Amino acid sequence: MKIEVKGLTKKYGNKHALDNISFNLEEPKIYGLLGRNGAGKTTFMEILAGQILPSGGEILIDGEKPFDNRKLTESICLIKEGANFKQDLTVKNVLKIYSYFYPNWDKSLAEELVNEYNLELKAKVKSLSKGMESSLGIIVGLASKAPITVFDEPYIGLDAAARKKFYDILLREYEEEPRIIIFSTHLIDEVSLMFEEVLIIQDGKLALQENADVLRSNAVAVSGTIDQVEHFISDKEVIMKKQIAGMMTAYVFGHMESAIETGLQAEGVPIQELMIYLTERKGA
Numbered sequence: 402m403k404i405e406v407k408g409l410t411k412k413y414g415n416k417h418a419l420d421n422i423s424f425n426l427e428e429p430k431i432y433g434l435l436g437r438n439g440a441g442k443t444t445f446m447e448i449l450a451g452q453i454l455p456s457g458g459e460i461l462i463d464g465e466k467p468f469d470n471r472k473l474t475e476s477i478c479l480i481k482e483g484a485n486f487k488q489d490l491t492v493k494n495v496l497k498i499y500s501y502f503y504p505n506w507d508k509s510l511a512e513e514l515v516n517e518y519n520l521e522l523k524a525k526v527k528s529l530s531k532g533m534e535s536s537l538g539i540i541v542g543l544a545s546k547a548p549i550t551v552f553d554e555p556y557i558g559l560d561a562a563a564r565k566k567f568y569d570i571l572l573r574e575y576e577e578e579p580r581i582i583i584f585s586t587h588l589i590d591e592v593s594l595m596f597e598e599v600l601i602i603q604d605g606k607l608a609l610q611e612n613a614d615v616l617r618s619n620a621v622a623v624s625g626t627i628d629q630v631e632h633f634i635s636d637k638e639v640i641m642k643k644q645i646a647g648m649m650t651a652y653v654f655g656h657m658e659s660a661i662e663t664g665l666q667a668e669g670v671p672i673q674e675l676m677i678y679l680t681e682r683k684g685a
């Protein structure tokens with residue numbers, strides 16, 4: 402499916418939650434949607450999922466607007482941070498309702514995940530712990546097999562092992578059946594390696610849209626004596642630098658080859674460092 406975002410604007414009173422943003426998502430990929438608190442990510446995802454209307458501009462999905470468009474919304478699954486399900490429903494009923502709604506629903510995957518996350522089918526949503534409720538969201542998101550699946554911080558209360566399970570199954574399912582997956586998170590260090598393309602929203606505007614490999618190859622971690630490194634980085638944008646025992650390591654925008662030519666030790670910058678820097682820099 403193709404997502405076209407054209408001059409999208411959402412105002413709450415005088416505040417622009419989204420301010421005239423435009424971009425396209427055309428390929429099945431795992432997209433990382435990043436940005437500081439209040440940047441406008443959730444607002445974008447809610448408009449995409451047809452849950453709210455923009456104040457201006459539009460999102461077109463295969464040429465159609467998602468709001469009030471049942472045919473389209475059954476191709477989109479948005480799992481939010483919480484409050485995804487009615488509190489009085491049982492786990493079994495939640496799964497049943499979504500299985501009717503999503504035409505590609507994968508019943509056996511839902512069953513596998515219910516076992517993996519030890520969910521009791523008869524339990525009511527209101528009796529679940531925060532982490533269990535998040536796992537139910539993850540199950541619905543994955544089993545929906547919606548061509549556009551959107552996760553907005555879907556794992557509140559989930560421990561590290563349960564999150565890892567989610568990432569592993571998400572990747573496995575994505576490899577079997579590529580689709581557009583949009584993932585918004587503040588736990589960048591945990592998931593950045595999954596991202597194929599990164600979008601950064603800042604103050605309602607699109608600050609960056611870039612292939613994750615290109616981002617990676619445009620930054621280099623250099624190490625050497627303080628003088629050597631300071632000299633190398635003097636004309637570059639520095640992401641981070643640290644000194645230990647007369648040696649310095651710096652992360653900068655630049656290419657590996659030029660660092661190696663100057664005799665410095667050079668390697669890739671961990672992508673999470675890069676993204677944390679980019680989201681913070683744009684917010685500065």
Ligand SMILES: Nc1ncnc2c1ncn2[C@@H]1O[C@H](COP(=O)(O)OP(=O)(O)OP(=O)(O)O)[C@@H](O)[C@H]1O
Nearest residue numbers: 413416417418436437438439440441442443444445
């Ligand atoms: N229903 C609403 N009424 C008023 N203002 C709102 C509403 N929803 C969002 N906003 C405002 O719009 C801006 C963008 O909010 P949004 O929730 O989209 O940000 P976000 O990037 O998802 O943030 P976070 O990472 O903290 O979840 C914020 O300033 C927020 O206060």
